[in-house]
Amino acid sequence: MTCKTLLLSTSLALVPLASQAETQRDLDAHVHGEGKLNIAVEGSEIALELEVPGFDIVGFEHSAESQNDKDAIAAALTALSEPLNVFQLPEAADCHVTKAVAELHNGEYDEDHEEHGHGDHEDHHDHEDSHDHADHENAQHSEFHAEYVLSCQNTAAIDVISLGYFSAFKNAKELHVQFIDETGAKLLEASADQPELKLR
Structure with a gap:
């Protein structure tokens, strides 16, 4: 099983763990300040998937028309393409990036930035916005x-992840985290006030 398959399994495995409040949050999935992070550890690899409202990253969600907006998006995509700056893992894990892809999705404008991609790129070029915007005719929502x-020499050493994400992106307030490894799956939360994930 690949890490990509494991990330999909993460979402499926954690469905029974979600409470009614979590279900309601999913119905109102686009909440400023709140993002989602999936983490899967398998063998010597750790895969992470981050989905967050555009507001959390750049402070707006409208289409980038001004040069300042375009520059903010470009800077954000560059920052998000450096995962070891956004997520700090224990040095003992000895991890290096094998793939990093960051994209912005909204109704009118998609942009991606790939800094370290070494795998199959076609999966990301065909990615479509999976959000139904029919109910939001007057509101535009964008997501990063x-x-x-990451390939690691010692994934067993990954017992905590420090989230530089919150200091890099000041509008980000919370991350709802789904974590899965060989021992099972769990739901976690991290916030700007508590920017550390204790995994084990």
């Missing part, structure tokens, strides 16, 4: 989506 794969 990033996928990472």
Whole structure:
């Protein structure tokens, strides 16, 4: 099983763990300040998938028309393409990036940035916005989506992840985290006030 398959399994395995409140949050999935992070550890790899509202990253969700907006998006995509700056893993894990793809999705404008991609790129060029915007005719929502794969010498050493994400993106307030490894799956939360994930 690949880490990509494991990330999909993460979402499926954690469905029974979600409470009614979590279900309601999913119905109102686009909440400023709140993002989603999936983490899967398998063998010597750790895969991370981040989905967050555009507001959390750049402070707006409208289409980038001004040069300042375009520059903010470009800077955000560059920052998100450096996962070891956004997510700090223990040095003992000895991880390096094998894949990093960051994209912005909204109704009118998609942009991606790939800094370290070493795998199959076609999967990301065909990615479509999976959000139904029919109910939001007057509101435009954009989301940043990033996928990472890290190869590590010692994944057992990954017991905590420090999230530089919150200091890099000041509008980000919370991350709802789904974590899966060989021992099972769990739901976690991280916030700007508590920017550390204790995995084990």
